[in-house]
Amino acid sequence: MVSSRFIAGMALIVLIAPAWSATWSGTYVGGGPRVSFYLQLVEFQGGAIVGRFKQVSVDKDNKLNTIDAPLNGAASGDQFVGKIETGRANGGNIVVSGKRVPGGMQISGANGLRASLRAGTEEDEARAVGVLRQGVEQNITAVELQKTREQQEAKLKKRVEALQGILAGAAAYVEKGSLTYRNYAAYPQRYEATTAKLEGTLEKLKATPGSNGEASGRRTQLSSSMLHEKIDGTEHPHIDVRHAYEKSMKDWKDSEGKLSAAAKACAENPPLGLNTSSFISLCEWVPRASESVAKAGEQSRAEFFKIRDIYKSELVKQEALVAEANRVSRRFDAQ
Numbered sequence: 001m002v003s004s005r006f007i008a009g010m011a012l013i014v015l016i017a018p019a020w021s022a023t024w025s026g027t028y029v030g031g032g033p034r035v036s037f038y039l040q041l042v043e044f045q046g047g048a049i050v051g052r053f054k055q056v057s058v059d060k061d062n063k064l065n066t067i068d069a070p071l072n073g074a075a076s077g078d079q080f081v082g083k084i085e086t087g088r089a090n091g092g093n094i095v096v097s098g099k100r101v102p103g104g105m106q107i108s109g110a111n112g113l114r115a116s117l118r119a120g121t122e123e124d125e126a127r128a129v130g131v132l133r134q135g136v137e138q139n140i141t142a143v144e145l146q147k148t149r150e151q152q153e154a155k156l157k158k159r160v161e162a163l164q165g166i167l168a169g170a171a172a173y174v175e176k177g178s179l180t181y182r183n184y185a186a187y188p189q190r191y192e193a194t195t196a197k198l199e200g201t202l203e204k205l206k207a208t209p210g211s212n213g214e215a216s217g218r219r220t221q222l223s224s225s226m227l228h229e230k231i232d233g234t235e236h237p238h239i240d241v242r243h244a245y246e247k248s249m250k251d252w253k254d255s256e257g258k259l260s261a262a263a264k265a266c267a268e269n270p271p272l273g274l275n276t277s278s279f280i281s282l283c284e285w286v287p288r289a290s291e292s293v294a295k296a297g298e299q300s301r302a303e304f305f306k307i308r309d310i311y312k313s314e315l316v317k318q319e320a321l322v323a324e325a326n327r328v329s330r331r332f333d334a335q
Helices: 122-175 177-184 187-206 213-267 277-283 286-334
Strands: 026-032 035-043 048-058 064-076 079-084 094-101 104-109 114-119
Touching (some): 026 122, 035 064, 035 114, 048 122, 064 122, 122 177, 122 213, 187 213, 187 286, 213 277
Antiparallel strands (some): 026 035, 026 114, 048 064, 064 079, 104 114
C-alpha cells in the first residue's frame, strides 16, 4: 500500500520564514529524524499548479527510500488540492491538499501523509538528506558493532565452555582414567599362580614314564593342559591389561593436547569490554591441571609396566616349562 511509503502522523518542527507572497509558487522543505520533504510548486494564472514532490525516508531496514514525483492540482486562496503522480511502482497516485500557515504550509494526503513545510531551497533539502544519510551510516555502524560484540561474546562463551570441558576431562583422567591399572592389581599373582600350576603339572608328567600308549597319552594330555593353562591363565588375561594400558596412554596424551591448546587460548587477550572473569578464572586452573595430568600419566605408565614386567617374567618361565614338558615326553617316548 502507498501509505507504507510515507511517514504518517509525524510532528514536524516548523521554522518561521520571512513573509510569503500570495502565490503558491516557491520551494518548500520540511522533515524530521527519519524523513525529509521537498515540494516545488509553480502557480499559473487561473489557479492551476504544477510541481515536484520529493520524500526521502529511512525504512525499518535502515535504508533510504526516495519518492520523487510530479504534482498537479489547482489552488484557490489559501488552499490547493492535487495529486502526486507516484506511479504504480509506488502504489499509484496520491490525492494531496495543502493550506497556508504562517511561515509555510501544511499538506496532507489520503494515505496518511501529514507534513508541515517551510519556505526553503534545494540546498536545505540536500542538507536534510545528508543528515538522514549520516544517521543511516551511524545506525549501520552501531548495528555492525553490536553484531561484532555479540560474535565476540559467543566466541568467549564457547571458549569458556571448552575450557570447562577440558578441565573436567583432565580431572576425570586424574581421578579415574589413569587409575585403571588398579583393576588388574591381582593379575601378577595370577601369572605367578599359573607358573606354579605348570610346575606341578610338569612334575606329574615327569612322574609318568614309559613308552606304552597309555603313558604316552597321559603325557600328551598333561602337555596340552600346560599349553592351555599358559594361554588362559597368562596370555589371554594380559590382553585386557595391554588394552587398558593403551587406552590410559591415549587418554593421557589427548588430555595433554587439549590442555596445551587451552594454554594457548588463555595466552590470547580477550576482546575489551567483555565480562572475562569466568574465562580468566578457568585459565588459572590450566597449569595445575596440566601438572596433575602429567603426574597421573607417569604413574599410570609405571604401574602398568610393573604388571607387564611380571607378565614377561612369568611368561618366559611358563614357556620354558612347556618346552621342558615336550622334551620329557619325547625322551620317554623314545625309550
